[in-house]
Amino acid sequence: MNTVYFDHNSTTALKPEVLQAMLPWLSQTAGNATSRHIYGRNVRDAVEAARKEIAECVGVQASQVVFTSGGTEANNFAVKGITTNLTPTQILVSAIEHPCVSRPAQSLAWHEWKVQTLKVNTQGVIDLADAEQKLNTHTGLVSAMLANNETGAIQPIAELAALTKAKGALLHTDAVQAFGKLEVDFGALGVNAMTISSHKIGGPVGVGALILDKRVDIAPLLHGGGQERGLRSGTENVAGIVGFAKACKLAVATLKMRSMAQTKCRDQLETGLQNLNAVIFGQQAERLPNTSFFAIPNIEGETLVTALDKAGYAVASGSACSSDSTEPSHVLLAMGIEPDLARSAVRVSLGESNSEAEVQGFLKALQQEVKRLKGLNAVAA
Numbered sequence: 001m002n003t004v005y006f007d008h009n010s011t012t013a014l015k016p017e018v019l020q021a022m023l024p025w026l027s028q029t030a031g032n033a034t035s036r037h038i039y040g041r042n043v044r045d046a047v048e049a050a051r052k053e054i055a056e057c058v059g060v061q062a063s064q065v066v067f068t069s070g071g072t073e074a075n076n077f078a079v080k081g082i083t084t085n086l087t088p089t090q091i092l093v094s095a096i097e098h099p100c101v102s103r104p105a106q107s108l109a110w111h112e113w114k115v116q117t118l119k120v121n122t123q124g125v126i127d128l129a130d131a132e133q134k135l136n137t138h139t140g141l142v143s144a145m146l147a148n149n150e151t152g153a154i155q156p157i158a159e160l161a162a163l164t165k166a167k168g169a170l171l172h173t174d175a176v177q178a179f180g181k182l183e184v185d186f187g188a189l190g191v192n193a194m195t196i197s198s199h200k201i202g203g204p205v206g207v208g209a210l211i212l213d214k215r216v217d218i219a220p221l222l223h224g225g226g227q228e229r230g231l232r233s234g235t236e237n238v239a240g241i242v243g244f245a246k247a248c249k250l251a252v253a254t255l256k257m258r259s260m261a262q263t264k265c266r267d268q269l270e271t272g273l274q275n276l277n278a279v280i281f282g283q284q285a286e287r288l289p290n291t292s293f294f295a296i297p298n299i300e301g302e303t304l305v306t307a308l309d310k311a312g313y314a315v316a317s318g319s320a321c322s323s324d325s326t327e328p329s330h331v332l333l334a335m336g337i338e339p340d341l342a343r344s345a346v347r348v349s350l351g352e353s354n355s356e357a358e359v360q361g362f363l364k365a366l367q368q369e370v371k372r373l374k375g376l377n378a379v380a381a
């Protein structure tokens with residue numbers, strides 16, 4: 001039995017075209033971008049061409065792109081690197097951030113920063129009135145994601161940027177989930193720093209970037225050979241960077257087509273879910289077209305995920321990065337969802353490979369599993 005993959009927000013398969021673009025850099029004679037010889041120059045040219053392509057995809061200049069080992073490093077770099085060069089004041093972080101933003105932010109409390117959380121409404125969208133109230137002239141940095149990995153809710157980043165700018169603070173956005181699923185333009189968002197990651201868009205794992213506004217003064221996390229203009233030392237992952245650029249170009253080129261197809265599949269899925277009396281989280285919010293986060297009351301999310309895996313469907317119970325924990329999703333708790341209902345949460349995140357027939361099959365399997373699990377619950381009660 002082939003398991004249908006419905007967990008594309010966790011990671012999505014490397015695209016064949018991306019692999020083709022990477023292969024020469026994995027198999028040919030090695031070169032280090034810092035070397036002066038022909039091999040070194042070839043690597044340097046490939047890295048710079050990739051930087052230019054990625055910059056064009058998000059509407060910035062090549063010099064604004066700093067390569068990292070992925071979204072986690074880019075988010076840590078933004079939070080720690082920007083605050084290092086500011087006098088400790090206040091940092092605001094939304095309540096629904098990925099731990100690779102919220103944890104580095106919390107760690108700043110040791111360095112005399114006041115760490116405050118921005119509230120979200122019941123649909124999982126940042127409450128701008130709360131943000132306006134918390135922002136003041138002592139705010140150094142605000143970090144808020146562009147789209148949430150669990151609910152898919154798209155955040156009002158351009159509006160937040162205007163509020164942030166008015167107080168003289170800097171804004172970082174984690175666009176790891178949004179990039180490749182929405183049009184993302186750094187200038188139009190009005191942010192000062194933005195994180196993107198390769199493996200969420202069909203590129204290889206282990207590469208990402210922090211896009212920086214030219215005015216941002218940021219301290220490196222990694223010190224060493226001075227690569228990336230001294231901002232991120234370490235020998236460049238040339239195959240990864242070339243693959244990332246190829247994946248970016250493909251994602252931007254196919255965005256509209258994918259978005260339409262996925263919206264259709266997601267709506268089909270949610271109509272079926274409503275017939276099963278599921279609660280769909282953040283359904284009234286503007287969302288990513290591929291993401292549906294729901295709960296069947298009184299059935300544990302973990303239990304349902306295991307049952308669906310056996311039935312041939314790979315889905316997630318909340319964010320993958322915390323799936324080894326039984327704590328209810330912090331995103332749902334921030335939305336005011338009761339912990340018991342939050343523990344029932346299951347996420348379906350669609351990708352390019354998924355079809356309406358697969359969604360139909362999933363709904364059938366879900367109906368059967370819900371019936372079986374409710375029967376077991378009734379016997380146990």
Ligand SMILES: Cc1ncc(COP(=O)(O)O)c(C=O)c1O
Pocket residue numbers: 009010069070071072073075098100145148149174176177197198199207208321
């Ligand atoms: C919103 C968000 N930010 C950051 C990350 C981390 O990115 P990476 O896996 O490239 O380190 C993830 C991964 O799940 C994510 O969903």
